[in-house]
Amino acid sequence: MADIVVQALSKQFGNRKGVLRAVDNVSVHVAEGELLVLLGPSGCGETTALRCVAGLENPDSGSIRFGEQVVYDRGLGRNVPIHRRDIGFTFQNYALWPHMKAYDNVRFPLRARGISASESVKRVREVAALLDLRGDLLEKHPGQLSGGQQQRVAPARALVAEPSVVLFDEPLSNLDARLREQLRLELRSLHRRVGFTGVYVTHDLAEALALGDRIAVMREGRIVQVGAPAEVFEHPLHVSTARLLGLRRISSISNAAGPWRTTAGGVVLGDLPAGRSDGVHELLAYTDKVRLRGIGEPTSGEVHVHGGVIEQLTEAVTHFQVVLAMGSERVRLSQEKDRLGPLREGESVVIDAPRSAIHLFDPEGGALGVPQAAGIKAEAATPILAE
Amino acid sequence: MNAIYHSVSYGAGAAVIALLAGYLATSIIFNRRKTPVLASFQDVVVSVPPGIPPVIFGLGLLLVFAYGPVRLYGTPWPIVILYATIILPFATRLQLVAMTGMGTNLMEAGAASGAGLFRRAFRIQLPLIRPAIGYTVALAFVLASVEFSGSLLLRTGNTQVMGTQLYDLYEFGSYPLTAVMAVIMCLVTGTGVSIAILIGGPGVLRQQVR
Numbered sequence: 001m002a003d004i005v006v007q008a009l010s011k012q013f014g015n016r017k018g019v020l021r022a023v024d025n026v027s028v029h030v031a032e033g034e035l036l037v038l039l040g041p042s043g044c045g046e047t048t049a050l051r052c053v054a055g056l057e058n059p060d061s062g063s064i065r066f067g068e069q070v071v072y073d074r075g076l077g078r079n080v081p082i083h084r085r086d087i088g089f090t091f092q093n094y095a096l097w098p099h100m101k102a103y104d105n106v107r108f109p110l111r112a113r114g115i116s117a118s119e120s121v122k123r124v125r126e127v128a129a130l131l132d133l134r135g136d137l138l139e140k141h142p143g144q145l146s147g148g149q150q151q152r153v154a155p156a157r158a159l160v161a162e163p164s165v166v167l168f169d170e171p172l173s174n175l176d177a178r179l180r181e182q183l184r185l186e187l188r189s190l191h192r193r194v195g196f197t198g199v200y201v202t203h204d205l206a207e208a209l210a211l212g213d214r215i216a217v218m219r220e221g222r223i224v225q226v227g228a229p230a231e232v233f234e235h236p237l238h239v240s241t242a243r244l245l246g247l248r249r250i251s252s253i254s255n256a257a258g259p260w261r262t263t264a265g266g267v268v269l270g271d272l273p274a275g276r277s278d279g280v281h282e283l284l285a286y287t288d289k290v291r292l293r294g295i296g297e298p299t300s301g302e303v304h305v306h307g308g309v310i311e312q313l314t315e316a317v318t319h320f321q322v323v324l325a326m327g328s329e330r331v332r333l334s335q336e337k338d339r340l341g342p343l344r345e346g347e348s349v350v351i352d353a354p355r356s357a358i359h360l361f362d363p364e365g366g367a368l369g370v371p372q373a374a375g376i377k378a379e380a381a382t383p384i385l386a387e
Numbered sequence: 388m389n390a391i392y393h394s395v396s397y398g399a400g401a402a403v404i405a406l407l408a409g410y411l412a413t414s415i416i417f418n419r420r421k422t423p424v425l426a427s428f429q430d431v432v433v434s435v436p437p438g439i440p441p442v443i444f445g446l447g448l449l450l451v452f453a454y455g456p457v458r459l460y461g462t463p464w465p466i467v468i469l470y471a472t473i474i475l476p477f478a479t480r481l482q483l484v485a486m487t488g489m490g491t492n493l494m495e496a497g498a499a500s501g502a503g504l505f506r507r508a509f510r511i512q513l514p515l516i517r518p519a520i521g522y523t524v525a526l527a528f529v530l531a532s533v534e535f536s537g538s539l540l541l542r543t544g545n546t547q548v549m550g551t552q553l554y555d556l557y558e559f560g561s562y563p564l565t566a567v568m569a570v571i572m573c574l575v576t577g578t579g580v581s582i583a584i585l586i587g588g589p590g591v592l593r594q595q596v597r
Binding site: 055056081082083084086087088089091095096097098099108109112157158161167 | 492493495496497498499500501502503506510511514515
């Protein structure tokens with residue numbers, strides 16, 4: 001195994017109609033044995049970045065190193081072909097060769113590396129056991145396997161040759177929710193047992209939180225935040241990251257005229273960081289942690305947002321779907337039945353939230369009041385290594 | 388008998404040349420993103436032959452190999468080159484369709500698994516485009532059998548093919564032999580197509596529908 005060092009990596013695609021900067025000055029270090037998850041919305045450049053690391057795309061600038069080996073360096077004119085980079089790669093659509101049995105698919109990297117037949121048999125059996133490929137599954141062709149079975153063969157093929165680096169491009173995205181959850185846990189367990197160095201691309205927040213030792217959030221081709229899953233989840237540094245993590249907008253607020261107020265004029269009380277006196281800030285929250293209280297009801301949280309009116313209340317099995325009118329803005333949230341109390345449509349309410357559920361962002365989208373704890377790093381302005 | 392042997396061998400030779408040249412052209416066209424200008428040029432080059440009557444090719448090859456610096460007239464090569472030129476556009480298009488259907492992930496997976504270019508081509512790509520190869524060989528036999536006008540200009544006494552032999556028999560008034568020759572042509576062509584289907588595997592006939 002090796003660590004991965006990516007420095008100032010950039011890649012753009014262009015034609016006569018324009019240029020798209022898919023990867024923009026990305027720097028990151030993946031420690032040996034670490035699984036780094038690249039998380040972002042579709043089109044943010046994470047797959048392109050992964051393919052650049054693999055050698056499937058030729059970057060425009062920067063450098064990539066696996067351990068001591070420089071596999072790409074624009075300045076040195078070095079670009080090691082993909083088949084010599086000693087990687088394993090799991091594709092979104094598995095990319096299993098249909099004319100080969102599963103056994104031959106898994107064995108292929110060993111044959112390509114000149115590993116002897118006897119050693120190959122041993123290694124294929126070992127990796128098959130790791131991935132629970134039992135019975136006669138290995139004797140079947142990919143077309144005879146289910147999606148979940150194919151999704152075990154694909155990482156088996158990626159891991160069998162014990163490569164320096166293992167790369168995953170949304171390997172679970174084609175599976176149903178139940179199978180995704182099951183395989184997610186198995187992949188996590190596999191990483192703990194094998195300890196490979198890996199980069200995993202996903203758009204799925206739950207997957208990122210479950211699998212990553214660290215998460216690198218990408219937006220518009222750049223890494224905007226890197227940290228442990230809990231740190232990123234609790235302290236998103238940009239409003240776009242916050243939305244990606246599932247925070248919902250409660251209201252736009254401003255303190256230009258003194259205390260914080262919503263754009264509809266409702267008072268916002270509580271322990272909020274000092275904002276800028278100009279411009280409108282955004283208040284976001286993990287809405288499963290907020291409660292709606294009637295006017296005059298006792299509150300329990302540290303932050304209270306006034307001025308909301310229940311516009312629509314839709315009953316589901318265990319909760320209510322609430323549409324809250326905050327002036328011209330609309331806030332959608334769920335409230336468990338036993339927590340909503342006697343509130344009805346048309347009633348004025350107060351949003352009652354613990355401080356930990358509330359996040360405030362300035363007019364440029366930057367987070368306010370984020371503690372400067374170790375591990376929470378924003379994107380560097382200059383291309384230096386971000387850890 | 389010589390005409391039968393020549394038709395089969397010239398058709399087979401032309402199929403091999405067209406398949407190899409077609410594979411090369413297809414690889415360039417398929418990887419258009421890396422070499423867009425070359426890919427476009429290649430695309431045009433392989434698309435031109437169907438628009439030119441074979442008799443024009445035959446005339447051109449006759450002038451080049453009979454009067455040019457390389458004197459190949461009287462050898463099988465002018466006819467083989469004629470057949471290969473006719474077959475090339477089909478060989479290219481069929482392989483291109485097959486490669487496009489394959490997508491890029493399968494070859495990328497091969498590279499990511501540590502396989503170099505030749506191993507990827509022989510172990511992954513060629514087995515998967517085998518139906519296209521089989522169909523091309525089948526088409527080669529058919530085209531070689533039906534091609535007449537260009538072959539008539541290029542044939543000599545010792546490079547007769549079935550079509551020109553049949554014409555000669557008819558011109559000499561040997562109508563029973565002409566009929567026999569016609570039946571033999573059908574049998575030889577059918578046998579060649581059957582062998583090609585065996586080469587291509589069960590997917591060859593479905594190739595037409597794709």
